[in-house]
Amino acid sequence: MSVNNKRVFYVKYLAHPIYTEIMQARPDIRFDRLENDSSDEIAAPIVAAAHVYQIGAARDEIARHFHVDQDLLRRAPNLLLVSSNGAGFDPVDVDACSAAGVLVVNQSGGNAHSVAEHALAMMLTLSKRIIEADRALRREANVNRNALIGTEMQGKTVGVIGIGNVGRRIAELCKGLLGMTVLAYDPYLTADEVAARGGEKVNLDDLLRASDYVSISCPLTKDNRGMIGVREFSLMQPHAYFITTARGFIHDEEALLEALRARKIAGAGLDVWAKEPPPPDHPLLQFDNVLASPHTAGVTREARENMGRIAAEQVLAALDGKRPPRIVNPQVWPDYAKRFERAFGFAPG
Template sequence: VGLGNVGRRIAELCKGLLGMKVLAYDPYLSATEMAARGGEKVELDDLLRASDYVSINCPLARDTRGMIGAREFALMQPHAYYITTARGFIHDEAALFDVLRDKRIAGAGLDVWDKEPPQPDHPLLQFDNVLASPHTAGVTREARANMGRIAAEQMLGALDGKRPPRLINPEVWPAYAKRFERAFGFTPG
């Protein structure tokens, strides 16, 4: 779920290393774009019904907050695993607790939480079929250097009048473009 930079890399690993068929849901990409990134475009419900592993890799936004709840977990197969390295609040922790408790899915890999880090007595940590980490998978020297470089490139690009390629809130671009034009005399592209 989500075939951006992280989702694309996961698709590459799953297809290339593990020989998996990758179904993908990303409402912002065409089927052609998704195929180029290693996934077969499907609707979210179809992905949940058919997948052995559901990996969440999308940003937290208005349309993804609460995207995976009791209804969506109920669509998953009993042998399926739910994995998220995205952001807290995309899935409903209470609904995930219920499906794990009732053994309606096989397990979960959780790197993100509604409140980070989770307390040691967090209900989801009681299960032996939950693998948990404190959302630090990307904390490497290389990752931090790349994050700084990418942020600087985007800032410089925006100041040069270029639309940033990793714009988190694209709905603000038109207002920014108007302010930019007033300040610098040309419309950013």
């Protein structure tokens, strides 16, 4: 086996050290780490020689010049595969990768349990008004508990936007634990496929009108940016809660702010933001009925190890000529296969 003839690099961080352990056990792979502030003298030859870029999923944690766009692809003529640390792939221009014959993969499903539990925790905390009660106790004497009457989730309706790996787990938890009705909006699945995942397929407007809880769990794409805005919040019921553990920019933060000010909805649970982390003086953080976290829904010990392992295994499978299981742009496979064969002398299977 040739030594170091396959090149993999990453910038700043990985999901878990297990990724490094798996990679460094392979003598045919050279594994490089760069920092956001690595000099061009150090970074340029590594990027130029790389076959695989293992990239962070959070756009604000990676320096802009290390985002995968046309500029980086010009600097990386040998790049075959871009692998996201997570289910999302915000720092990656998928269209530019496809045009260059570069395969993009993610780790969808690797943190589904953690994210779904976080979404459910947010729903319960908001429903029982736990965060409001906690804040009141910390700043007031003689808190009136009757001013903090909550609601039960049992038997209510949850609307799941995107019933993929995370969404279907949210559906399972809500239906199984709390006997909830699950509505789902997912234009990529048939009614039978949605039913198999525990939901009833409906259009977006009907979901917003009928749901006591609206939970977003779809990836950010060019098609759903700004999908939840002024009109959509106006369709929700005044007692309904908005929850998102997906990505910033799917919902319009200014529109959500106005909906909360006008009391058009009961509150929100926000794990994702336009700017991550949001500044302490962010207007949405000033509401007691907003439960906030800094994109930590999928940040558990179990999820991080799982993500690191499946990311490494998927990259190694690809470098060994196998078809990865989590391809974001499958239409590029023929071009990718030709480039792979030119690089390594054999065609991927």
